[in-house]
Structures are given as C-alpha cells and as structure tokens.
Amino acid sequence: MSQRHHYQPDYAVSPGELIQDQLDVLEISGRELARRCGRSTKLIAEIIAGKAPIEPETALQLERVLETSASIWLGMEANYRLHLARVKEQPALAEHHGWASTFPLKELSQRGLLGIKKDAAAQVQEVLRFFGCGSVDACQERFNELEAVAFRHSPSFESNRAALLSWLRIGDIRAEHIETQDYDRAKFLAALKEVRSLTVKPVEVFLPEIRKLCADAGVVFVVEKPLPKVALSGVSRWLSPRRALIQQTLRHLSNDHFWFTFFHECAHLLLHSRKSIFLDGKGMTNVDPELEAEANDWASNFLIPSDALTRFITRFAYEESQVTEFAAEHGIDPGIVVGQLQHRKVLDFGQMNRFRKRYVWGE
Template sequence: MDESNTLNEYRPDYAVPPGEVLVAELEMRGMTQHELALRTGLTPKHIVSIAKAKSAITSDTAIKLERALGMPAQYWLNLESNYQEVLSRLAEEEKLERDRTWLKKVPVTEMIKRGWIAKAADAKAQLVEVLRFFGIASVDQWDDMWPNLAVAYRQHVQGEISPEAVSAWLRRGELEASKISCAPFDRSAFRTALAEIRSLTCEAPEVFVPRLASLCAEAGVAVVFVPALPKTGVSGATRWLTPTKALIQLSLRYRTDDHLWFTFFHEAGHILLHGKKECFLEGANGLDEAKEHEANEFAENELISRKEFAAFSARPIFSKAAIVAFARQVGISPGVVVGQLQYKKLLPPSHCNDLKMTFTWTQ
C-alpha cells in the first residue's frame, strides 16, 4: 500500500445522499421529479423517497436512471455505496465516542503494563484495542459475554470491585487456556489426577506448576495462573470453555500455599459437582451459596479427610512441631494444615504463618 496515499486519504465527516445529487441533476436539466418517474417507470412516490434519502438506489433503479438520464448506472451505485459507507462510519465513530465512558472503567493502564494490550495514540484507538482484546465488536457485546458480573458483585461497596476489571482477568484466562492442548474431559481421569496433585502441595512452584498443568490437561482441564488485576477481589474461577474442556483460573491473590491449594480444589469441586453453564468466581458475592458451600466442603475433605482432621483438631493446643508432624503423616503441606485450622477458628490468624509457603510472581 502506498503510504502517501494512505496519509492523504480524505475522510469526510458528513454524508451526501445520492438523492441530493439526483435533485441537483434534475434542476440543471429542467426536469421535474414527475417527469423522471414517467421516463423510468418508477412511481412518483419512490422518486420522492430517493430524493429525501429515505430509499436507497438499487441496481435496478440505477439502470433505469442510466437510460433516462444518460449517466452510467455504476455512477449512481458508487454514490449509494459511498453514502452508506460514510453513514456507517459516522455512526460507528459516534458510538465509539459514547463508549469512551465504558473504557474509563477498564484497567487499561494495568493491562498495557502487563502486555495484554498495546498502547494506542488516542482514546478511540485504545477502545478498539480493548475491544480486540475482549474479542467483541462493540461495548454492547460486553454485557452479552459477561452478563452476570454486575450481579455477582452487587453486594460490594461501589468502587471496590470493578466488573470490567474482573472480565478482563477472565478474558486473559481464556486466551491463556486457548494455548493449552487438552484431552476431552474425563471425570475419572480428573479424579485420579487430583489424588496426585494433592501430593504436589509439598513441592516448590517450579515443580508443581508444570506438573499440575500437565495432569489436568490430560483429564480435559486447562489450568492457568493469571495475576489478579486491581479491583477484582477474585482468588479463582471455573468455567467450561467447550463441553469437553474446562478451565480453572487462579490469581494467587493471597500468595500463600494454603489459599492457593484450597482455591484449586474448590474450583475442582465445581467441575465435578456442578453444571457446565455457570461461571464460578471465588470471592464474588451474590453467587449460589449452596454450591459454594459444597465446593468448600469438597476442598476441605480432598486436602485433609474429615476423619483425620477431626482426630487432630481434638487436641487442646497446636504446636508447630505437632502441625508439621501431622502434615507429614497425611502427606500434605504444613501450610495447608495451618490454613484449615485458621479457617475453622481453631488457630488465630496470626499464629504459625511461617509454616506457610509464600509465592511471588515471576515473568
């Protein structure tokens, strides 16, 4: 493409209807619209409609105008095509201008910083870049793709949680998951994988992250780690990308092993216990409390069986040595044990946190 032609391209901010050109041509010829109707066989009403830009010039009409006026049919069709194109572009630009209000709610700066989207020269171009990221044609489709986010966060204080930020985090998870090749979902294989994944709670991230992803992919579940965006308040999410591919998305919100592993098994519980049409957001208000409770119980029992935990938690005090010994006995990370004790209010939130692993994000 010739760059000079592109730079010099004229884009009018108004549209000239073909009917206006037709009226001018008739005046120049001294021909009335009624006469043109007689010459073309079109009704006077239709000629008036074209003149007032209420009807488009079709191929059939263009041929009749060519024969009556001696001006090529293609000329009239080009006028109509250019007119419609300018109308569409002006309408789109007007809509983009309105959508700038929505753009201000999206964490654009943070998304640029993370390399999720490119920085654009102006707001309209930035909006187009954000729409491309979301994979939608306009802001109208955002409500269609993420219809329940506002409902899910309705109980939060205004400004604390941003549905737009949550949707951006979810979308990033979708994009990351699209790169993961998964076998068709197999419930039995996923159940078996969870047993091995439990033993990974004692491993470092460089060991458990790739192994976790591999085991789940073999069972039809894509697992992605996406750092939380500001104003999201989400630890994890579960949804089905296709009928045979599920997604578990983890934000590492609290950066400790007890929260990470509880969240993962909680999301795994949603996959095994609940339907494929819902999107479960760990940390969101307004969701199905019964299903969240079921997923919590699933995670607790998968990490430490009820019987084993009940026997250990019956003691009056919990020393670090006792926690470490119990964790070794049941084959789980000491941090997970601490987290369970704190969750059950059997251990103060400030106690034994040094037994937890703390994670940090790397490129």
C-alpha cells in the first residue's frame, strides 16, 4: 500500500463570510437577505456568524437571491464543518501519541506504509490510517479481538505485540491487492502438488508461481520481511469464509525451513478451525501442541513420504550422492532432505549444509 497524500489546509472559510462579502457588495443587510429568502433574521445571522449550518433548502434560497450555486454553498459548508471537526479532535488524538509510538513507525515508514509526523495528533492519525480504523478505541477493540485468538495459547509469547499486530496488518494490506478465486479445498490440494515440484526451482521462479497457484485456489500467499521484534516464521489465517492467507517472513532464509513452514501453514488451513490464527516460529506456537504436531506431520509427509524417508534412513551410509539420488527420486530439493535428516537427528545440524540453499532478500 502506498502512502495516501491529501491536501488538508489548516484553515477553512466559513460560508457566512462569503455571504457577508456578497451582502456588502449588494449593499443589503442580513435582515433584508432573511426577508428575501423567507427565513428568520436569527437564522441568517447565525449562518453569517458560522454558528448555524447551511441546509440544502437554505442553499437553494441563497442561490436564487445571491446568484451563487447551491452546490457551492453546500460544499463550503461541508468543508467548514469538516475543518471544525478536525480541529476539535486534535487534542484528543494527541493524548494517544504514546500509544502510537509503541508501533514500529520507522520501519513501517521505510516500507512506505505510513508517514513520520512531527505533530503528535497527525502521527496518531497515520497509525489509525495504517490499521484502517477510525478511532483509537475502535483500533484497540480490533486488537483485542485479534489477541483473544492469536495469543490465547501463548502466555510467554516471544514477539512484541505491537510489532506483531503491525506485521499482521501488512498481510491484510498486501492481500487487498491480490485477486483470488473462492477457496476450494480440492483445488488447493491439487495446487500444493504442483507447488511441491517447485522446490527445485530458484526463488525468483517459484515465488510468483506459488502466489498464482494459491490464488487460483482461494489462498493469498505473501512473503513479508519480519519487523523488528517479530520472532515468527509464518502465519495462516482466514480473511473471510472464502479467502485465506499464508504470510511468511523468510526469517531463517534457508530453503528447507521455507518449504516446511509453507506446507505447515497449508496444513493448518486444510485441517484446523477457520476461527483460529496460527502463528508459528522456532520454538514457539500459539496453538495446542496436538494441532501443531498434526501440522508438522502433515507437512513432513507431504514433502517426503514418511515411510520412504524411514526406508532411506535404514540404508543411509552418510554419502552425499545418496541424498541427491533420493531427492531426485522424489522430485524434491536435496536441501529439504538434509533438513529432514537433521530434524530426525540422523545428521548433525552442521552436516551437509551445502545442500541447504540460503535465500537473500531482494532476489
């Protein structure tokens, strides 16, 4: 989402001032204007003073008497009242500057998602615009709803909440610009079989392909660099009953981790409640251990069938050629095989790491 810039002057002319200017030119009084419009003298005096608004009926009467379009009167009136409302809310917004400052403003600004403002009230407005909320209370209510789902199984959550909420919001924003079909479980499973074949491709090839295949099945796929203090690998959640989101960070930047995380998040969408938000990172999760284990097993088995890997391990002589041959046989990248062997402690985490490709931001 690019920053939206609107010209917002810090002043507005009351339509009453223009009325008075025209009365001076015509050399008639406010009382006479009231008589010609068929309105009370008090009402016209209050309109001229900016105390009473110009209603559509009055605008039509002023149009006939002063020969200025009713739409001009109503436009001036709307701009003036909007200006007054902006001025009125500034002190209340400024009081929430400390709240706004808890979010990673600098990083969000560098990503073009909001602006850094010197004025306290303006900065709060920028944060509200970023989150798509009209007030701090409404924004906090939305946060409370998310936290009730996202953090309910995580008493010692590793990520900073403000940073995590910001990162989740970026997912919403990115998703707004990605068109998808309605979610279709069978189509999604078929798409994942095609995605699996992409593990041997370079990142610049497979990322757009994943996005397209997932979108055609009703799932938005987003890769978004983590914000500071966001210790996550990925998240899966439902944006609506017919549209899901998988958002990954590339936090560990290795191909085995990337692909396992992707299929792990897919498993949550396929197997578990649509009312949950599944946050996943190294050594942490916000869901019940049984659900997490189920997603782990599904992802591992989808990447490499468990029985095939078990048979391979029984004859594995720690030769690199065995890894490459097994990977080719199953149409999978060798780095994923190494990652699975390390996870099962067949290999130490330092062994055969040359097969584990490292992804770099900007590729």
